[in-house]
Amino acid sequence: MALLDLLGRRWCLRILWELRDEPLTSRELRTACDEASPTVLQARLTELREAGFVELGEGGGYGLTPFGRELRETFMPLHRFAERWRSKSGARV
Amino acid sequence: MALLDLLGRRWCLRILWELRDEPLTSRELRTACDEASPTVLQARLTELREAGFVELGEGGGYGLTPFGRELRETFMPLHRFAERWRSKSGARV
DNA sequence: TCCGTTGCTACAATTATTGTAGCATCACGC
DNA sequence: GCGTGATGCTACAATAATTGTAGCAACGGA
Numbered sequence: 141m142a143l144l145d146l147l148g149r150r151w152c153l154r155i156l157w158e159l160r161d162e163p164l165t166s167r168e169l170r171t172a173c174d175e176a177s178p179t180v181l182q183a184r185l186t187e188l189r190e191a192g193f194v195e196l197g198e199g200g201g202y203g204l205t206p207f208g209r210e211l212r213e214t215f216m217p218l219h220r221f222a223e224r225w226r227s228k229s230g231a232r233v
Numbered sequence: 234m235a236l237l238d239l240l241g242r243r244w245c246l247r248i249l250w251e252l253r254d255e256p257l258t259s260r261e262l263r264t265a266c267d268e269a270s271p272t273v274l275q276a277r278l279t280e281l282r283e284a285g286f287v288e289l290g291e292g293g294g295y296g297l298t299p300f301g302r303e304l305r306e307t308f309m310p311l312h313r314f315a316e317r318w319r320s321k322s323g324a325r326v
Numbered sequence: 327t328c329c330g331t332t333g334c335t336a337c338a339a340t341t342a343t344t345g346t347a348g349c350a351t352c353a354c355g356c
Numbered sequence: 357g358c359g360t361g362a363t364g365c366t367a368c369a370a371t372a373a374t375t376g377t378a379g380c381a382a383c384g385g386a
Contacts, residue, residue: 143315144246150342150374153237166333177375182334191318200332200383207321214314217307222236225284225300243343243373259364270344275365293352293363 146191151176151184153215156193156204160212163203239284244269244277246308249286249297253305256296 147153151173158164158172170181185202188194193208204212240246244266251257251265263274278295281287286301297305 143311143318144250148241148243148246150241150243153241157237165331167331175376177377178334179336179376180374183373185333196333202333207318211314211318214310217310218236221304221307225236225304228300258362260362268345270346271365272345272367273343276342278364289364295364 146187149184149187151180152188155181155184155188156208156212157215157219159194159202159204159208160215163197163201165201169202239280242277242280244273245281248274248277248281249301249305250308252287252295252297252301253308256290256294258294262295 147156154173155169158169164172166178166181166185169185170176170178173181185194188208189196192205193211194202195205195208197203240249247266247269248262251262257265259271259274259278262278263269263271266274278287281301282289285298286304287295288298288301290296
């Protein structure tokens with residue numbers, strides 16, 4: 141599962157998640173990601189672009205490729221699970 | 234999505250993935266995870282146990298909790314996606 | 327031209343991860 | 357009881373990743 145290796149990098153899942161609805165500029169993405177340092181974000185974005193999940197639109201701003209949208213679909217159940225996890229397991233933070 | 238923060242730590246997804254079928258001992262898990270250092274694995278296992286996804290069975294060996302199995306179910310589509318990703322996008326490594 | 331934005335990078339400080347070695351504990355065979 | 361091999365887990369230094377801050381060049385209005 142090389143995919144797990146890519147996704148298991150810091151901010152990687154989060155980036156895909158934040159781009160779920162609409163493209164974001166690098167600055168917006170940074171804001172959405174708790175002000176994570178641009179160094180990592182840029183690194184992750186490059187990796188995600190090379191993987192074909194994210195692209196930089198002509199008008200600027202990062203968005204999901206069709207392939208990235210497929211991946212996002214895979215994650216939606218995770219979202220619903222996260223909700224239950226938070227309430228059920230008295231999750232901290 | 235605090236869940237993404239937890240899952241987005243190195244080896245975290247991989248660990249959950251490797252435990253998908255049956256419980257593994259810490260040594261087996263290490264082997265399954267490309268000989269990752271026991272330091273990280275132990276750290277991740279502790280986090281995953283605190284989160285309620287993984288537990289240490291009485292007879293030894295780490296396994297998924299019922300809650301962890303739910304999470305695993307969420308991941309199965311990811312597996313199928315990974316297959317297509319590898320072939321489609323000429324993914325490296 | 328000046329201002330604000332874009333994507334992106336440099337660099338030092340801090341964390342996390344790696345790799346190797348080893349601990350205490352328990353079960354088994356002898 | 358005594359070794360043997362397994363278990364979960366930890367120490368520690370070396371290395372790699374991440375953070376935080378500052379700033380770059382390029383483009384688009386006003």
